[in-house]
Amino acid sequence: MHHGCMLLHRLARVSQEVAATSARSRKTALLAELFRDAEADDVPIVIPYLAGRLPQGRIGVGWKVLSRPVAPAAEPSLTVRDVDARLAELAKVSGPGSQAERARLVGELMGAATEEEQRFLLGLLTGEVRQGALDAVAVEGLAQATGAPAADVRRAVMLAGSLQSVAEALLADGPASLDRFRLTVGRPVLPMLAHSASSVAEAVDKLGACAVEEKLDGIRVQVHRDGDTVRLYTRTLDDITDRLPEVTAAALELRGERFILDGEVISFDEAGRPRSFQETAGRVGSRTDVATAARAVPVSPVFFDALSVDGRDLLDLPFTERHAELARLVPEPMRVRRTVVSGPDDVRTAEEFLTETLKRGHEGVVAKALDAPYSAGRRGASWLKVKPVHTLDLVVLAAEWGHGRRTGKLSNLHLGARTADGGLAMLGKTFKGMTDAMLTWQTERLRQLAVADNGFVVTVRPELVVEIAYDGLQRSTRYPAGVTLRFARVVRYREDKRPEDADTVETLLAAHPEVSP
Numbered sequence: 001m002h003h004g005c006m007l008l009h010r011l012a013r014v015s016q017e018v019a020a021t022s023a024r025s026r027k028t029a030l031l032a033e034l035f036r037d038a039e040a041d042d043v044p045i046v047i048p049y050l051a052g053r054l055p056q057g058r059i060g061v062g063w064k065v066l067s068r069p070v071a072p073a074a075e076p077s078l079t080v081r082d083v084d085a086r087l088a089e090l091a092k093v094s095g096p097g098s099q100a101e102r103a104r105l106v107g108e109l110m111g112a113a114t115e116e117e118q119r120f121l122l123g124l125l126t127g128e129v130r131q132g133a134l135d136a137v138a139v140e141g142l143a144q145a146t147g148a149p150a151a152d153v154r155r156a157v158m159l160a161g162s163l164q165s166v167a168e169a170l171l172a173d174g175p176a177s178l179d180r181f182r183l184t185v186g187r188p189v190l191p192m193l194a195h196s197a198s199s200v201a202e203a204v205d206k207l208g209a210c211a212v213e214e215k216l217d218g219i220r221v222q223v224h225r226d227g228d229t230v231r232l233y234t235r236t237l238d239d240i241t242d243r244l245p246e247v248t249a250a251a252l253e254l255r256g257e258r259f260i261l262d263g264e265v266i267s268f269d270e271a272g273r274p275r276s277f278q279e280t281a282g283r284v285g286s287r288t289d290v291a292t293a294a295r296a297v298p299v300s301p302v303f304f305d306a307l308s309v310d311g312r313d314l315l316d317l318p319f320t321e322r323h324a325e326l327a328r329l330v331p332e333p334m335r336v337r338r339t340v341v342s343g344p345d346d347v348r349t350a351e352e353f354l355t356e357t358l359k360r361g362h363e364g365v366v367a368k369a370l371d372a373p374y375s376a377g378r379r380g381a382s383w384l385k386v387k388p389v390h391t392l393d394l395v396v397l398a399a400e401w402g403h404g405r406r407t408g409k410l411s412n413l414h415l416g417a418r419t420a421d422g423g424l425a426m427l428g429k430t431f432k433g434m435t436d437a438m439l440t441w442q443t444e445r446l447r448q449l450a451v452a453d454n455g456f457v458v459t460v461r462p463e464l465v466v467e468i469a470y471d472g473l474q475r476s477t478r479y480p481a482g483v484t485l486r487f488a489r490v491v492r493y494r495e496d497k498r499p500e501d502a503d504t505v506e507t508l509l510a511a512h513p514e515v516s517p
């Protein structure tokens, strides 16, 4: 085994080879070889770079600066840690003269890179090398490189909520280090997610015996309690404990002393009807003057799952058993309403429950297989959501400068769905459904993400996820997927989602057999 600081040259080459081959086993082997040569300290850089993610998030350098030609170095000398240090420095630049300073730093970096490395860096900085499916292959590559069983690595990643920390531990301390990644109160795990079904009949048909639960349009919350200590996490694992004192108070009232529960926080009005998503989200998002915000828009937790109780890890138990634990800890008014359906013969019960749930002002239902374990961090096939208004989560690829009343604002959004090869395919455009506040917000946000501006269209790093309502699909030769959205309109921005969470062309086409060739 050869160790040493990993060269960018090596990473750039492997990245290109991985992208160029479609054989999964070959991708895995390439990554395994790379990981064998990596040191634990390289990992927090190597993995995001391979996936096309910048650990710094944003570095504020536009296309104009990036595309300026710089004479390449003849020989590779940059290490991945050099590059990371330089990008960290770039990300910190602010204040007057920062544009020029950033341009200087980019010039220096590019000048130290060979032609091949320059191409890689350009792709990375513009967000063009994003490889969505990479993390899954990286798990297999890591397993191969370290001799750990792939299933164990996957479970550790799921519990750690981060591939990087598992990779670091594996490379530093070998397979035995996976023991560290146990479900622990106080350490959040990625929540289980749902797929869509177009009707309750379809959901029940697919799942068989299932629980049909109301789907509350609030904010996902994971509640950890250890004695008197409570911590609250969002679906992206942000700690929001300080913002929601009433949820902490509710958790302290529950019967158990040590637990991890999964649920939704939502605000109800005096009549007991759910307030809009925007109101709940605004409340959960506000960090200052929590007391005033809590008086104006009080929120309540409504639980639907139990991950750990009294030090017992429940993840692998069937839902029925996890729910029994939940019911033992949480009184009925603080649990989501549900009905249990024995199978397709009983679909009427499920349909009536959906109708009644919609009447009470909720957005739909989630059907859950009774025998399924909790698959943290996955869009498991055992949870199926059914909503009458179907929406898509798409990635903003670009935006056009507005006209008339919208002059000076970025208005018409170019929308992309994920493709099977990890890329993004444009599905259409929309300037509908935006409030003035949204226009202002998106203009600001998209300018930060801009990589090119031709005076008409501003191309952005594909990072912003937006929820789109639409009336159907139609065939179109103008768009790469061969289809476009009819009457697309913005519902809201989904800052809780990453581009990796956006919908795929594949699932969209599957949901619309009417346009399939």
Ligand SMILES: Nc1ncnc2c1ncn2[C@@H]1O[C@H](COP(=O)(O)OP(=O)(O)OP(=O)(O)O)[C@@H](O)[C@H]1O
Pocket: 192, 193, 194, 195, 213, 214, 215, 216, 217, 218, 219, 220, 235, 264, 304, 336, 366, 385, 393
């Ligand atoms: N009873 C419930 N069971 C599971 N999730 C629920 C329930 N009620 C509300 N939810 C919310 O619905 C989400 C599940 O849908 P999904 O996994 O597709 O995420 P999503 O894309 O955020 O959902 P959507 O965009 O449809 O609101 C959960 O993350 C949770 O926030």
